[in-house]
Amino acid sequence: MINIEPIGVVHTEFKNPHEVKVSRQGAVIEIYPQYSPALHRLGEHSHIWVLGWFHQSVRNVLRVNPRINPDLPEYGVFGLRSPIRPNPIGLTCTRLDAIKDNLLYVQRLDFIDGTPIIDIKPYYEQDIIFSPRTPYIKPREEAMLEEIMIKEALYHHQEQCPDMLLGVKMCLAAERELGQLTQPDVKVWVTGAPCLADVVQGLTRARLSYPRRFHYQESDRTTETRWTKGSTSLVVKIKPGLDLTAVKDQPLAQLLDIETH
Ligand SMILES: [Zn+2]
Numbered sequence: 452m453i454n455i456e457p458i459g460v461v462h463t464e465f466k467n468p469h470e471v472k473v474s475r476q477g478a479v480i481e482i483y484p485q486y487s488p489a490l491h492r493l494g495e496h497s498h499i500w501v502l503g504w505f506h507q508s509v510r511n512v513l514r515v516n517p518r519i520n521p522d523l524p525e526y527g528v529f530g531l532r533s534p535i536r537p538n539p540i541g542l543t544c545t546r547l548d549a550i551k552d553n554l555l556y557v558q559r560l561d562f563i564d565g566t567p568i569i570d571i572k573p574y575y576e577q578d579i580i581f582s583p584r585t586p587y588i589k590p591r592e593e594a595m596l597e598e599i600m601i602k603e604a605l606y607h608h609q610e611q612c613p614d615m616l617l618g619v620k621m622c623l624a625a626e627r628e629l630g631q632l633t634q635p636d637v638k639v640w641v642t643g644a645p646c647l648a649d650v651v652q653g654l655t656r657a658r659l660s661y662p663r664r665f666h667y668q669e670s671d672r673t674t675e676t677r678w679t680k681g682s683t684s685l686v687v688k689i690k691p692g693l694d695l696t697a698v699k700d701q702p703l704a705q706l707l708d709i710e711t712h
Pocket of ligand 1 (some may be wrong): 518608610611612614615
């Protein structure tokens with residue numbers, strides 16, 4: 452017999468799972484007053500794990516198609532983060548901006564309004580595995596892929612600077628040609644600003660050694676990424692004279708010069 456009581460509830464503008472935009476969503480977690488002593492010193496952490504209960508979810512289905520691309524083959528639900536599972540516990544990492552009384556102000560929480568919260572735990576440095584092996588579950592819509600990349604880039608780089616958005620666009624262009632950028636045979640050379648290098652490294656999980664997949668040359672004159680995968684090579688450059696502050700809503704073709712060899 453297991454007895455789980457909600458310790459709080461999510462307040463957000465997102466009322467159903469299809470609306471959730473993970474890269475933009477600010478949310479408030481209300482912790483019920485009887486649990487507020489458990490928040491003592493939580494504010495020393497910038498990031499927290501939030502465990503929620505997917506109260507609208509189905510519990511008796513054990514295999515599903517990935518939600519971000521239903522065209523892909525099924526997975527057992529333990530191999531996905533689908534809300535559909537025998538015990539519909541949601542797990543998400545979020546940035547904790549502020550705590551006021553029993554309210555937690557967080558960023559990028561992918562739970563809908565009214566989701567019961569069952570636990571909060573701090574996120575520690577040792578929670579990170581920088582380059583795990585993961586299956587390639589490519590979203591059906593490229594906009595969704597961009598959304599996921601922005602979320603990852605923000606987690607890694609921690610600021611939404613113009614180079615962060617440019618790095619996302621460059622990785623998006625490379626992914627179109629090469630597929631999953633975290634594959635061990637994808638190598639990348641970055642020339643440009645440190646912020647660009649940081650973002651590309653964060654999205655590719657390419658390390659400087661073991662194996663060597665990441666190379667960087669700082670430059671304030673050149674902004675380009677060069678990629679190889681087997682015998683394919685690709686150069687992605689910013690178009691000359693482009694205003695970096697307008698990167699976000701530019702289609703790739705108007706922003707980047709892409710050469711494949
Ligand atoms: Zn930056």
